[in-house]
Amino acid sequence: MASLGAVPAFASLTDDAIAELTGGADIGEGSVTLTAPEIAENGNTVPIGVEAPGAVEITLYADGNPVPNVATFKFGPLSASRSASTRIRLAQTQNVVAIAKMEDGSFQMAKAEVKVTIGGCGG
């Protein structure tokens, strides 16, 4: 391992977090709908919505934040559509990634780039 001790870039922090969630399994695309604005003037409160029919769990990541994890939604027996909306902080222009764990144990993802005018980490 030549890179031992090297500081990973932000993008690989997100990759690491996703790998931890999926255990390295293949991730499909197409079943997750990620709703995010193309441009967010204020990175302190960016509206994000996710929907993935048949998902038991959806995790959100922001690959340009100091910490990539944003939130995990676990859906219970009385959850209707497997969807949720919230508001998140984005430090800079970056990708928001949603990974859904499906009922059969497979994983699905969606990604959206959000351009941020004013960052949301007080920096």
Place this chain on the structure above:
Amino acid sequence: MASGVKPRVKVPKTAAAGDTITIKTLISHKMESGQRKDDDGNIIPRSIINRFTADFNGQNVIDVTLEPAISTNPYFEFEAIVPESGEFTFTWYDDDGDVYDTAKKITVS
């Protein structure tokens, strides 16, 4: 952070059995991320709500893990199935150990 935290929840008062309803929740909380610095350059310690749950008559609707990237005054919107009359209970868990909760009744006609 025990003072001034006020949960607000919007749930329809009535529904038909088996209906899908939309629930909106908001709780006032500064959600200090642990990334910001004060005027002297010291890091302001993290202080957030780290978990939110919604249940109906003891059955879970949604269980959310919150990280510091969730905005001030955390807002959630989601959908629930209402099989019968009963009560939704909403619970927020603060980093400092405080638990905030509120409940809403719904009548199935």
